[in-house]
Amino acid sequence: MGYVAVTAGEELIERAADLFDAQRADDEPPVTLDQFDGQLARLTAQAMSEGGLYAPRLAALAVKQAQGDSVEAAFLLRAYRSTLERWDETEPVDPDELFATRRVSPAYKDVPGGQILGPTKDYTQRLLDFGLVDEGTVTDPTADWDIATDRDDGESGPEEPGHDEKDQRGRLTNVMQVLRDEGLVAPAGDPPTEEPVDTTREPVTHPPEREAVLQELARGETGAITALGYSALRGYGQVHPTLAEVRVGQLPVQVEHPYTSDQVRVTDTGVTETEAIVPVYEKRDDPQFAFGYGLTFGRNERKAIGMSVLDASIALKGSDEPAEDPEFVLDTVDAMDAFGFIEHLKLPHYVTFESILDRIRTLRDDDAEPPRAEAAEPPDATGSNESSIDTGSGGGPGETDSDGGEDGE
């Protein structure tokens, strides 16, 4: 029987991709980008946050193309972004300029500016609403509310609002600042005087700068940030913060005007921000709270909070627990890295597997009798042996397992 090299790789790939697209081809009208952008905004927000690119329309396209896989959508956004030239950098923006649609401060019963619940179902029962099964049109339950909002200015596209308008937007007093004014929270430190590290342009080295930590966490995978943040709360760490506040809203994007050199607002980005107060004191003689910070694109409160826990944990410089070790955290939270390497295990590995088989056969032969039987078929070549040679755990030639599974490849 002859072995025939497969020569249809290209065609097979195309047909597999066709099958994937065929999954969308039912009799229903295609989902529009507006529907993703509006009705599934949490999904597009996650894609933008993990992709590190604020572009709601492109995110909607990416989610549609990925058939709802948020990590795949983020991947599409990142790959697209890397082909774009970087024209300019925005001016640093003060988070106090956030136009908040939601703002709660768990630290105080009431805070300057008030508690703003905003749009949320946090405080309702999670019951499946079968009324949504066959709804005709989406009705706006707030249609007859008498509310004045200046939110429209955020959606009217690029313009140049004067500073007056910024003031009109109404700054919310930063709760953290109240505590800092009292000297209870450690100062945030001066902004870097040099150009901040940009982890999309320079690889992260360890120990990382804090801005590198925050950048990587801000782009981290939501589930990973949530899980690692939770690990610290669960006991694998010291950080159990009180949140100064959680904010959701629109943050202005400002650039320097090329002719007037004034700062002008060109658009807004939807963000979620949180600041965490951590009752861990570095100094005995002048005890101050430590703190953590979280900011993500779009509405994603669990990621922002998880990020603040991780930021605070890493700042402790303890590294006794996974969440405190910046190398561990930053090496594992990126969705593109993690999903790519996890899923690469699907690729063919028969070259390395043959090499592994050779090792276990050698070990088993050595164990049986010194001269190897000529061309004998090894007694057992099933895949279950891979793990034994791979990790040194169990199934070895009758030896004790003290290797500790170091040989993991």
Add this chain to the structure above:
Amino acid sequence: MKPTRTGVRTVSEPDCGESHASDGTTGEATGESGGTPVEAEDVDGALAALDGAGLAGYNYAYLDEHTKREVRRAVLKAIAIPGHQVPFASRPMPLARGWGTGGIQTTLSLLGPEDTLKVIDQGSDESVNAANIRRLAERTADVETTTDTTAADVIQTRHRIPEEVLDRDQVLVLQVPVTDPLRKVDPSDAANRRRHAHANYGKMWVHLYENVVEYGEIQVASRYPVTVAGRYLMDPSPIPRWDVPKLNDADNLFLFAAGREARIYAVPPHTDVEPLAFDDRPFQVERFDAPCEACGATDTYRTAVETDEGDRLVVCNDTSFCLKRREDAGLAKDHHLDRDGVDWGPGTPDADDTDQEPATNGGDRT
């Protein structure tokens, strides 16, 4: 390290003395081997200027010129310090990380329109991922592609070094999943960078010694740790042990690129590469019980195919060379070179290989 007579004609860096351009525009071309100058005031103008070779709307060879230049700088530094892992700002690519993104960034940074590219994955040109990578290069860099190892200028590969001997004008780009051999003994890159700085590889030697104590042999299958130019411990990527001797004193340049881990390293031509081993436990390559079912070869790396009938067939892993051998069974691995007897991995014995291959010393040709 011997003086390198690099055949790196595709690595050109005419402007490397200039400071990094910060004007944010794709400015200069980068020499004769590629690069599309883009001179326009706006995006539309820039895109309009790009019609012609490659994928519409994208720069030549996909990456922007700054990125390609940065990758080439990392490559040059890697060549200057053989075996040392050079960080580079790995860009997101339209391939998943862990699927050859470092390799393709390196390949695209080296390619020019006159180059011929070969892409293999697990020894096969037609593996699905190899086909995908090749198509990206074809679409964006407008290069010729080939399956013939001897006809390629640049070969991107995953987990194999071809059986046919590479020459001084060829560059082999290996995709790397894990850049540091010390990762086996310590997961921390920060700690391992210190070990590399001090050439402190004791922990790896202890690990191998413990292997011998526990199993009687060094039990590393692929990704066999090697010492490069007597200095750096290097992970040769998950090539089988069979391919490790090919790294030593080769005519061609080997580049190792890891996109997810953002590192590039190199073995320049005619560099000493030595697998770690003990005097009484020498380095061994894989043994094979049967010649290739298709071409009869006994001097190639073979992998098993389990058939529907329950048989196990052993066939050459390098499919393109196997096809040639089926036409001409006696074809030597250096058939295309001017000189004979070029050693490339485990040698080709005159008689039946399976009778001669000692179990304990299969590939130790030094």
